[in-house]
Amino acid sequence: MTQLERAGNGEITKEVMTAAGEEGVDARTLAGLVAAGKAVIPANANRQCRIVGIGGGLRTKVNASIGTSTSIADAAMEVEKARIAEKYGADTLMDLSVGGDIAGIRRAVMNEVRLPVGTVPLYEAFALAIEKYGAAVKMPEELLFEVTERQCEEGVGFMAIHCGINRKTVEMLRRQHYRYGGLVSKGGSYMVAWMEHNGRENPLYEHFDRVVSILRKHDTVLSLGNGFRAGAIHDSTDRVQIQELLINCELAETGRSAGCQTMVEGPGHIPINEIEANIIMEKKMSGGSPFYMLGPITTDIAPGYDHITAAIGAALSSSYGADFICYVTPSEHLGLPYPGDVREGVIAARIAAHVGDMIKHRKTDADKAMGKARRDMLWDEQFRLAIDPERAIEIKGRRDGQTQKGDPHSCTMCGRFCANDMLRGMFEKDMTGSDKK
Numbered sequence: 001m002t003q004l005e006r007a008g009n010g011e012i013t014k015e016v017m018t019a020a021g022e023e024g025v026d027a028r029t030l031a032g033l034v035a036a037g038k039a040v041i042p043a044n045a046n047r048q049c050r051i052v053g054i055g056g057g058l059r060t061k062v063n064a065s066i067g068t069s070t071s072i073a074d075a076a077m078e079v080e081k082a083r084i085a086e087k088y089g090a091d092t093l094m095d096l097s098v099g100g101d102i103a104g105i106r107r108a109v110m111n112e113v114r115l116p117v118g119t120v121p122l123y124e125a126f127a128l129a130i131e132k133y134g135a136a137v138k139m140p141e142e143l144l145f146e147v148t149e150r151q152c153e154e155g156v157g158f159m160a161i162h163c164g165i166n167r168k169t170v171e172m173l174r175r176q177h178y179r180y181g182g183l184v185s186k187g188g189s190y191m192v193a194w195m196e197h198n199g200r201e202n203p204l205y206e207h208f209d210r211v212v213s214i215l216r217k218h219d220t221v222l223s224l225g226n227g228f229r230a231g232a233i234h235d236s237t238d239r240v241q242i243q244e245l246l247i248n249c250e251l252a253e254t255g256r257s258a259g260c261q262t263m264v265e266g267p268g269h270i271p272i273n274e275i276e277a278n279i280i281m282e283k284k285m286s287g288g289s290p291f292y293m294l295g296p297i298t299t300d301i302a303p304g305y306d307h308i309t310a311a312i313g314a315a316l317s318s319s320y321g322a323d324f325i326c327y328v329t330p331s332e333h334l335g336l337p338y339p340g341d342v343r344e345g346v347i348a349a350r351i352a353a354h355v356g357d358m359i360k361h362r363k364t365d366a367d368k369a370m371g372k373a374r375r376d377m378l379w380d381e382q383f384r385l386a387i388d389p390e391r392a393i394e395i396k397g398r399r400d401g402q403t404q405k406g407d408p409h410s411c412t413m414c415g416r417f418c419a420n421d422m423l424r425g426m427f428e429k430d431m432t433g434s435d436k437k
C-alpha cells in the first residue's frame, strides 16, 4: 500500500513520523495532509533513501536536476554533480540523462546519494527507441510502460510523466499558431512528434490507469509533467499551457483516488505577475496537490544568470504556496551544467525557497538570529546560520589580512567606520525584556 492509502486508513507510518520529525510538525497533521493528497512522501520500498515530505504545511523543498546529454555523457561527472547537490542541501535529485548508458548512470547516482531520486522515464524510452528502431517516433507504446516499471523496480522515488498532453491540446497549439518560444520540454516535444507521426493519442493519457497502477504498486510519486510549459515569457499562461494544467489537475485527482501519490508541475517561463494566478489555479483545480515549480524563469534575457531569474520566480512561488522548486543553473539555455553550476543552482534555489517560507510559514527565526549575530559581530554564529557557510567563510577569510590592526572583529567593508563598533555597548540596557529589536 502507498503512503496515501496507509494514511487514509488512519496509520501513522514511520515515513510520516520521520518527515514530520524533520520539520517539527505534528505527525498526525502530516498524515492527514498525506491522506488528503496535499502532501506526498517519496518512499519507494525498493530503495532506502532520505525521507522527505513535500507539500502543505512543510518547508519548500528544492530539487536539483542532473544528467547526461548525447553530446556530453560523462558518468563520473554526473555522480560528482549528484554528490555536490546533496552536499549543498538539495532535498531531492532528478537524473534526466539522455546520453550514454542511461540505466547505468542512474544506478551509479542512486548508489552515491541518499536523496530521493526522480526521473522522466519517457527519456529512456525514446533513447532506446532511437537505438533499436532508428527514430524516437518509432517507439512502441509498450516500451514506455516497460521502462517505467523497470525504473520503479529500481527504487525511483518520483517520476515526471507527461500524461496531460492529448490530441485536443495539440490541435489547440496549432490553432493558436504555435508559439514564439516553441515547445521546450523534451518530453513534451518528443511526445507531440510521436503523436503527430503515428496519428495516435498520447499513450500516457489514453492509458493513464496503467501508469497509475505501475506507480502505485511501488509507491513512486506521480509528478504530472509540464510538457507544454512556456519556453518564452511571451508564451506564458497561454491556452495550451492552461489546458495541460487543467488536464493534469483532473488526473491528479483520478490518480489520488486510485491510491497513487501525485503532484502537478508548472509553468516554465513566466512574468512575475502571473505566478500567483498559476498557483491558485493549480491548488483549486487539483484539490490541493503539491505544486512542483520548474524555475520559474522570470525574464528571457539573462543567459548565464538564469539561476537568478529562476530564484526570483521561485521565491515568489514559494511565498504564494508552491511546495517544491526545481533549481536552475547558470548554464540554463547555454550548455550542460558542470559541477560548479550545480552548487550555484542549489544555493540559489535554497535561498529562494527560504525567502518564500519566511512569508508562507513565517520561518524567520534564523534571520532574527543572524541580525543579532551581525550586530554583535559574532562571525562563527553568522557562518553557522548561513545558507552556504563555505562561501561566507571563504570571502571573509580572503579579506581577513586587511582588517584594522588590533581589531579582530571588524571587516573590510567599512573598516574603522564600522557602524556596529561605533555603538557597541551603548544601547544594551535598553534592549532587555523586549522583543521589539
Ligand code: SF4
Pocket (backbone or CB within 6 Å): 377, 410, 411, 412, 413, 414, 415, 417, 418, 419, 420, 421
Ligand atoms: S565593518 Fe561594516 S559591514 Fe563590517 S561588520 Fe562593521 S558595519 Fe558591518
